[in-house]
Amino acid sequence: MVEKPKWDMTSDIHKYPKPSVTVDIVIFTVQNDELRVLLVKRKADLKKGEWALPGGFIRLDESLEESAKRILEQKTGVKDVYLEQLYTFGDPFRDSRGRVITVAYFALIDSEKMKIKPTEEVADAQWFSVYNYPPLAFDHKKVLDYSLTRLRSKLEYTTVGFQLLPQKFTLTELQKLYEVILAKTLDKRNFRKKIASLNLVEQTKETKMEGVHRPARLYKFKSKKFLLESDVV
Amino acid sequence: MVEKPKWDMTSDIHKYPKPSVTVDIVIFTVQNDELRVLLVKRKADLKKGEWALPGGFIRLDESLEESAKRILEQKTGVKDVYLEQLYTFGDPFRDSRGRVITVAYFALIDSEKMKIKPTEEVADAQWFSVYNYPPLAFDHKKVLDYSLTRLRSKLEYTTVGFQLLPQKFTLTELQKLYEVILAKTLDKRNFRKKIASLNLVEQTKETKMEGVHRPARLYKFKSKKFLLESDVV
DNA sequence: CCAAAAGTGTTAGTGATACACCCATGT
DNA sequence: ACATGGGTGTATCACTAACACTTTTGG
Numbered sequence: 001m002v003e004k005p006k007w008d009m010t011s012d013i014h015k016y017p018k019p020s021v022t023v024d025i026v027i028f029t030v031q032n033d034e035l036r037v038l039l040v041k042r043k044a045d046l047k048k049g050e051w052a053l054p055g056g057f058i059r060l061d062e063s064l065e066e067s068a069k070r071i072l073e074q075k076t077g078v079k080d081v082y083l084e085q086l087y088t089f090g091d092p093f094r095d096s097r098g099r100v101i102t103v104a105y106f107a108l109i110d111s112e113k114m115k116i117k118p119t120e121e122v123a124d125a126q127w128f129s130v131y132n133y134p135p136l137a138f139d140h141k142k143v144l145d146y147s148l149t150r151l152r153s154k155l156e157y158t159t160v161g162f163q164l165l166p167q168k169f170t171l172t173e174l175q176k177l178y179e180v181i182l183a184k185t186l187d188k189r190n191f192r193k194k195i196a197s198l199n200l201v202e203q204t205k206e207t208k209m210e211g212v213h214r215p216a217r218l219y220k221f222k223s224k225k226f227l228l229e230s231d232v233v
Numbered sequence: 234m235v236e237k238p239k240w241d242m243t244s245d246i247h248k249y250p251k252p253s254v255t256v257d258i259v260i261f262t263v264q265n266d267e268l269r270v271l272l273v274k275r276k277a278d279l280k281k282g283e284w285a286l287p288g289g290f291i292r293l294d295e296s297l298e299e300s301a302k303r304i305l306e307q308k309t310g311v312k313d314v315y316l317e318q319l320y321t322f323g324d325p326f327r328d329s330r331g332r333v334i335t336v337a338y339f340a341l342i343d344s345e346k347m348k349i350k351p352t353e354e355v356a357d358a359q360w361f362s363v364y365n366y367p368p369l370a371f372d373h374k375k376v377l378d379y380s381l382t383r384l385r386s387k388l389e390y391t392t393v394g395f396q397l398l399p400q401k402f403t404l405t406e407l408q409k410l411y412e413v414i415l416a417k418t419l420d421k422r423n424f425r426k427k428i429a430s431l432n433l434v435e436q437t438k439e440t441k442m443e444g445v446h447r448p449a450r451l452y453k454f455k456s457k458k459f460l461l462e463s464d465v466v
Numbered sequence: 467c468c469a470a471a472a473g474t475g476t477t478a479g480t481g482a483t484a485c486a487c488c489c490a491t492g493t
Numbered sequence: 494a495c496a497t498g499g500g501t502g503t504a505t506c507a508c509t510a511a512c513a514c515t516t517t518t519g520g
Contacts, residue, residue: 008429011330012278016290018251045245057249062333064323088321088336090297097244099293101254103318103321172499189501190483197481213497214490395503422474430508445516446471451471 019090023067024055024140025162026091026147027107029079030164034129035180037144040075041124042137042224046049046097051156052137054125055102068105082108082163086147094139155181157202162221170208170216171195199231240315252323252332256300257288257373259380260340265399267411270377273308274357275370278328285370286377287358288335301338309358315341315396319380327372332417339380339394388414392433395454403441403449404428432464 004090004137027038039051058067073079083105090101102170128134130148135141154160164177175191194202204223207215262270266289272284287308291300294411298316306312316338316451323334361367370373386394386409397410408424428434 007331008329009331013253013290013328013330013333016253017293019251019254019291019293021254055244057251058323059253060250061325063325064334066319073370085320087318088297090291090336092294092296095246096241097242097246099241101336102245103323110507113347121395123514171500187483187484188499192500193502194482207493212492216499290487366518396498405471420510420512421472424506426475427509444470446469447473449472 005042014155017099019101020095022055022100022102023064023071024053024102024143025072025083025105025107026053026069026086026144027072027078027109028130028147028151029080029109029111029127029142029166030180031111031127032176033176033180033229034131036127037130038076038078038125039128039133040126046095047137050137051134053104053140058103064103065105066177067102071085073077074108078109078113082160084160086143089139089143102143103148104143106150108151108160110164110166114200116206137227145226148202152182159198162200163165168204168218168220170204170218174201174218199228202226216229250332252334253292253328255288255333256291256297256338257271257286257305257335257376258301258305258316258338259286259319259377260305260309261363261380261384261397262342262360263345263346264360264411266409266413267364270361270363270366271311271358272361272369273359276357279328283370284361284367285416286337286373291336297336298338301340305340311342311346313346315393317393319376319383322372322376325370335376337380338375341384341393341395343397343399348365355460358374363438377417392431394431401437401439401441401451401453403420403451405449407434407452427464428457432461434439435459 002149020132028035029038038055042048042050042052054072054157056075057072058064058068059070062070064085065223068083068122069079072081072083084107086104086106088101088103092099094100094102103164130144151160161174163175165173171192174195175188178191179185200222202219203220204220206218209215255277262269262271271287273287273392275281275285278397287305288418289300289308291297292303295303297318301316305314305316317340319337319339321334321336324372325332327333327335363377366377384393394407394410394414396416408419408421409430411424412418433455434452437451437453439451441451442448
């Protein structure tokens with residue numbers, strides 16, 4: 001058992017007024033060809049019953065990212081997700097209860113893991129289309145808008161999108177994912193050429209049969225050790 | 234005189250432990266063909282005499298950006314700068330005095346304004362080359378490294394670089410600026426073609442004579458109203 | 467007329483876009 | 494044999510990269 005390190009609580013810094021600090025998480029998934037975001041119904045004193053992004057107060061002995069992971073798991077039951085710090089929102093009156101600064105994270109989870117059953121505690125978490133969701137508490141609409149913009153732009157120059165798919169996927173599924181997030185259609189041949197040029201995915205020997213047509217080949221991401229320096233990751 | 238709005242200090246949220254929150258600013262300029270960052274010598278109890286990024290505790294009644302502006306002016310005398318939120322650092326033990334979360338901002342100032350004389354209070358502020366600066370307090374090296382990366386990448390796809398030049402400038406100065414920040418040389422003809430294609434700058438009728446050679450034409454940024462939708466800003 | 471930086475065009479290569487038909491399967 | 498989505502190649506265009514000489518000025 002490691003003893004918790006302590007701070008110097010006699011320091012002058014404790015004379016400065018302290019704000020409350022929360023972490024809010026915008027978690028996306030793609031389901032039924034829709035980009036969706038997870039929202040929870042608030043139980044706290046203020047804005048009870050309103051929908052909001054999952055969030056909570058940080059603990060002093062955990063890093064911001066640890067807070068984000070803990071809160072996400074507590075509130076939604078989801079674990080092992082791609083997580084990235086988004087922006088810190090600190091308007092003085094964004095919360096009438098006090099000065100509350102929130103560090104927003106954005107997270108992606110694949111459509112398989114997403115199906116995890118909500119536990120008792122998270123009965124009030126629900127996925128909403130990003131084009132059709134209820135009014136949100138606080139400045140959470142602003143946070144959501146901002147993270148949508150970020151997701152779209154990161155999709156173009158990184159491979160975050162892969163986080164939203166299961167381990168094995170067809171190229172059509174991958175393309176559909178891009179189309180859904182970017183809200184535009186893409187050319188099939190050009191899309192496949194692009195993906196091939198990235199050198200990030202490889203064929204498996206399996207195919208996926210769905211419906212009455214030619215089965216689609218399943219692909220997977222190359223394991224790290226087979227990626228070259230020059231490959232974009 | 235507007236009365237200050239108040240918060241509900243009886244709310245449960247005040248039962249959660251609160252961290253200290255600071256703002257730290259990484260402010261860059263280009264001077265003598267070097268990319269430089271402003272550092273201050275600490276006067277506070279802890280780490281007195283060590284160099285650090287200018288920073289300070291937020292006030293509860295100002296936004297994070299207002300805090301950043303106030304602190305920057307207090308500590309360095311500089312005003313009216315380009316300012317952008319960078320990242321929020323919150324490792325639990327980054328400061329031994331207590332749990333301190335810092336919202337880092339990154340700022341750019343042109344080489345003219347930069348010459349402002351330091352006031353009494355800011356006597357201990359100094360510009361350092363980003364390749365040669367003293368050891369920094371806390372995790373400020375990490376913050377600085379991160380903002381350098383951000384500056385470089387933003388330089389490639391935005392026009393932030395323009396913030397580092399005075400109103401009127403020669404194309405060679407602009408190119409030098411890019412070269413200094415990116416730490417690589419650029420082709421003169423290609424650079425000029427690129428700038429021309431952006432449609433953001435226009436010739437003035439003035440030239441700049443410096444030394445014994447052909448005078449260079451001065452350029453300025455087009456005023457907003459002459460920019461077309463299609464022009465990258 | 468010399469030194470020094472300003473200024474200017476063309477070509478080759480690379481990546482993006484537009485576009486239409488055949489393939490494999492289940493019924 | 495047909496309906497359905499899977500899978501493939503080529504031509505054009507736009508952008509990037511490489512490269513060298515002439516111009517203007519002060520001394």
